[in-house]
Amino acid sequence: MRISVFGMGYVGCVSMGCLARMGHTVIGVDINQSKVDLVNRGLATIVEDGVDALISDGRRTGGLSATEDSRLAVADSELSLLCVPTPSGPDGHLDLSFVRKVASDIAVLLPELGRFHTVVLRSTVPPGTTAEVVSIMERESGLEHGTDFAVVHNPEFLREGSSVSDFFNPPLIVIGTLSDKGASMLGEMYRGIELELTRVPVKVAEMIKYVSNSYHALKVSFANEIGRICRAGEIDAAEVMRVFRMDHQLNISGTYLKPGFAYGGSCLPKDLGGICAMATSAQIDAPLLEAVQPSNRAQVMETAARVIKAGSRRVAVIGLSFKEGTDDLRNSPSVELVEYLHGKGYEISIYDDRVVYSSLTGRNREFIDSKLPHVGAMLRPTLHETLEDCGTVVVLQKGTVDSSLFEGMTVIDATPE
Numbered sequence: 001m002r003i004s005v006f007g008m009g010y011v012g013c014v015s016m017g018c019l020a021r022m023g024h025t026v027i028g029v030d031i032n033q034s035k036v037d038l039v040n041r042g043l044a045t046i047v048e049d050g051v052d053a054l055i056s057d058g059r060r061t062g063g064l065s066a067t068e069d070s071r072l073a074v075a076d077s078e079l080s081l082l083c084v085p086t087p088s089g090p091d092g093h094l095d096l097s098f099v100r101k102v103a104s105d106i107a108v109l110l111p112e113l114g115r116f117h118t119v120v121l122r123s124t125v126p127p128g129t130t131a132e133v134v135s136i137m138e139r140e141s142g143l144e145h146g147t148d149f150a151v152v153h154n155p156e157f158l159r160e161g162s163s164v165s166d167f168f169n170p171p172l173i174v175i176g177t178l179s180d181k182g183a184s185m186l187g188e189m190y191r192g193i194e195l196e197l198t199r200v201p202v203k204v205a206e207m208i209k210y211v212s213n214s215y216h217a218l219k220v221s222f223a224n225e226i227g228r229i230c231r232a233g234e235i236d237a238a239e240v241m242r243v244f245r246m247d248h249q250l251n252i253s254g255t256y257l258k259p260g261f262a263y264g265g266s267c268l269p270k271d272l273g274g275i276c277a278m279a280t281s282a283q284i285d286a287p288l289l290e291a292v293q294p295s296n297r298a299q300v301m302e303t304a305a306r307v308i309k310a311g312s313r314r315v316a317v318i319g320l321s322f323k324e325g326t327d328d329l330r331n332s333p334s335v336e337l338v339e340y341l342h343g344k345g346y347e348i349s350i351y352d353d354r355v356v357y358s359s360l361t362g363r364n365r366e367f368i369d370s371k372l373p374h375v376g377a378m379l380r381p382t383l384h385e386t387l388e389d390c391g392t393v394v395v396l397q398k399g400t401v402d403s404s405l406f407e408g409m410t411v412i413d414a415t416p417e
């Protein structure tokens with residue numbers, strides 16, 4: 001396949017070398033003449049393990065070249081990778097001017113090209129950018145996306161320092177595009193890499209890179225905070241985290257990584273409070289751990305805001321215990337939500353078969369009567385009675401609830417998907 005690569009920095013240079021090694025004919029484009037010269041002399045534009053050899057091999061075998069002339073590069077390729085910078089602006093938003101410029105540079109060349117061309121956006125961009133690139137290109141070329149050209153978002157996951165091996169063994173190949181032809185051309189580019197393409201809606205593809213990098217930063221900071229707290233207590237942090245990582249059921253796994261409702265119960269809030277207290281007594285800063293409870297509270301408040309926005313003053317809440325499958329009401333975020341809405345004057349009715357059952361049999365009766373009598377009065381014995389006259393239903397636990405009964409109501413489903 002003939003591929004042009006716009007931007008010969010870290011991502012572009014590594015991609016060029018690796019794609020040439022895979023047998024593609026690659027032409028790099030950069031506005032920086034010295035980078036063009038380096039590549040044409042068989043040298044990488046960056047210092048990175050393995051890249052020098054890939055670039056010099058590519059030059060020697062004739063599969064790799066570089067130019068400042070985008071016209072030449074587009075004329076000589078069927079697919080263009082955009083690896084231009086998207087630096088942060090002062091307010092944190094990414095500067096997309098480089099992406100917009102290259103998109104329009106390529107677009108004006110397409111009419112005279114007279115054949116289908118695929119543009120692959122590899123730069124990290126905020127959701128909505130791919131759609132913007134499509135409109136820029138349609139406007140500048142007068143051509144139609146999907147018929148005459150395609151734009152595909154294919155985020156780059158390589159890490160500097162191990163980028164060549166990351167390219168050949170990627171954790172994921174994510175693509176987002178509205179064009180099947182564009183998707184199949186990208187599949188062609190990756191032929192030889194033993195990993196299926198994960199095709200997702202365009203905005204999901206754009207978001208995944210932000211989410212991955214935020215999570216990586218969160219992991220590093222979490223481990224470092226644990227390290228600081230352990231050090232203060234003369235505890236071997238490396239050993240703590242080694243054992244922590246051995247748990248692949250709850251710790252290093254997909255568990256707890258599904259957006260839904262807030263956590264609660266007798267353990268998570270208490271133990272998080274305990275570790276934060278340890279940090280405070282040792283005069284250790286642990287801003288990440290201390291931000292967890294406020295973040296959890298924000299989840300409850302966001303659900304409350306959705307209820308308020310829905311408009312109805314009569315609200316049914318499904319699920320009162322702190323999580324599905326238990327009657328435990330201690331530190332239940334559902335109780336927090338109900339109390340908040342009740343305080344705002346909403347009429348609430350609650351259905352939770354386990355809580356009703358345990359209170360009827362006396363097992364939870366005392367707790368409800370002494371701690372939450374006002375909430376206990378909102379409990380209804382059946383789903384039918386709970387939903388009566390309600391305009392909004394908040395589903396905090398799915399259980400065996402028959403959602404066909406919610407017809408005509410605004411449903412706020414806060415359960416993890």
Ligand SMILES: NC(=O)c1ccc[n+]([C@@H]2O[C@H](COP(=O)([O-])OP(=O)(O)OC[C@H]3O[C@@H](n4cnc5c(N)ncnc54)[C@H](O)[C@@H]3O)[C@@H](O)[C@H]2O)c1
Pocket residue numbers: 006007008009010011012029030031032035083084085086098101102122123124125156157158159160
């Ligand atoms: N560096 C990484 O490890 C990494 C990893 C994943 C994703 N990314 C993302 O990939 C994108 C590129 O990052 P990078 O680190 O390779 O950037 P970089 O700054 O190293 O390289 C960008 C190159 O683009 C060139 N360029 C600018 N405008 C151009 C134009 N109009 N035409 C042709 N070339 C042009 C620049 O001269 C430069 O050589 C960014 O969005 C970044 O966030 C980077």
